[in-house]
Amino acid sequence: MTDIERQLRVEDVCDAALNRDARERATFVAAECGLDEARRQDVETLLAHAEIAEGLLDMEKSASSRAAVRRT
Numbered sequence: 001m002t003d004i005e006r007q008l009r010v011e012d013v014c015d016a017a018l019n020r021d022a023r024e025r026a027t028f029v030a031a032e033c034g035l036d037e038a039r040r041q042d043v044e045t046l047l048a049h050a051e052i053a054e055g056l057l058d059m060e061k062s063a064s065s066r067a068a069v070r071r072t
Helices: 003-018 022-033 037-071
Strands: none
Touching: 003 022, 003 037, 022 037
8 A cells, every 4th residue: 555545545534433423433443444553543643633623613613603693
């Protein structure tokens, strides 16, 4: 498997994990990565970054909503 193929596989697993309930992600990732510990770690790193980004977007939306309510 080339480095590009490996990275695409990591991204595919991450995307699929994000489409699952947060409580199911760890089990899903473990099943998808099997004994490939490096792939699992890469997927978990991407998931952590995605969850942080999602949290920041949620905070921004919430702040925007509160600001809109105050203006009315």
